[in-house]
Amino acid sequence: MAGSIRKHWKRWLIAGAATIAVLATAGPYIYINYVQDEPPAALSLDNAPGSDSSDSSSGEQTGQKDVEGAWRVTSGSQAGYRVDEVLFGQNVTAVGRTEKVTGELKIEGDRAVSGSFTVDLTSVKSDSDQRDGQFRGQVMNTEQYPEATFKLTAPVDFSSTPEVGKQVSAKATGELTVHGETNSVSFELDAQRTADGFRVNGSIPVTFADYGVEAPDFGGIAVEDEGVIEFLLTFDRA
Incomplete structure (x- = not known):
């Protein structure tokens, strides 16, 4: 028994x-x-609020307006990160964003001759409070390094001034400062005229080790060594 x-x-x-x-x-x-919800789509001009190009009907009148001068980043702007993770053996994409973005741009002719934008990293949020806590603490140490900044170091040549609703593309070169480290970066960006300003969209590849950031690997979660900083900036007259 x-x-x-x-x-x-x-x-x-x-x-x-x-x-x-x-x-x-x-x-x-x-x-x-x-x-789990699908990660948000990459920031782009096509899915930006108010990006419907149907407002280009006034292009003959407004498309050729002078765009030279000083501009500033305004409401409707977003920036954040996109990075691949391995969560308990499963591949996922982590996305965190904030609308707390500031910046300025100066345009002469068809070129952006100077400009920069700054992201408030303390306000970046994803779909996970635990991830956000790690991002602000162990990963980015936002108490000591609360901001990330990009600054142009060479003019961006758009070749032409588009009509309202139309897009142009160009290459940008500048310095990206994250976690107290600064590196030179180059990337493609897109710009779109609006009735009263323009939008600029792009993504900057980031290798974490270049910025003294150690990719997290703990508790069944491992983060890839590289990611991107996405941004969608809306500009109004300064």
């Missing part, structure tokens, strides 16, 4: 261990693929 009971307990222990193993593997998969 005692031997029979021991055998039953052994079977239950084995079954319990197997169940825990299955849940440990399947749980994250089910959460990531069926419960």
Whole structure:
């Protein structure tokens, strides 16, 4: 009788261990693929608020307006990060953003001759409070380094001034400062005229080690060594 009971307990222990193993593997998969929301789409001019190009009907009158002069970043702007993670063996994309962005731009002819923008990293939020806590603390140390800044070091030549609703592309070169470290970066950006200003969109590749940032790897979560800083800036007259 005692031997029979021991055998039953052994079977239950084995079954319990197997169940825990299955849940440990399947749980994250089910959460990531069926419960967790899809990450937000990349910032772009096409899905920006008010980006409908139907307002270009006045292009003959407003498309050739003088755009030279000083401009400033205003409401409707966003910036943040996009990075790939491995969460308990499952690949996910983490996205954090903020609307607390400031900046300025100076245009001469068809060129942006100077400009910069600054992101308040203390206000960046994702879909996870735990991730946000790690971002502000161990990862970015926003208490000591609360901002990230990009500054042009060469003019951006757009070649032409688009009509309202139309887009142009160009290459930007400048200095990106994150976590107290500054590096030279180059990337493609897109600009779009609006009825009373313009928008600028781009993403800056970032290798974390270049900025003294150690990619997190703890508690079943591992972050890739590279990511991007996305931005969508709305400009009005300064």
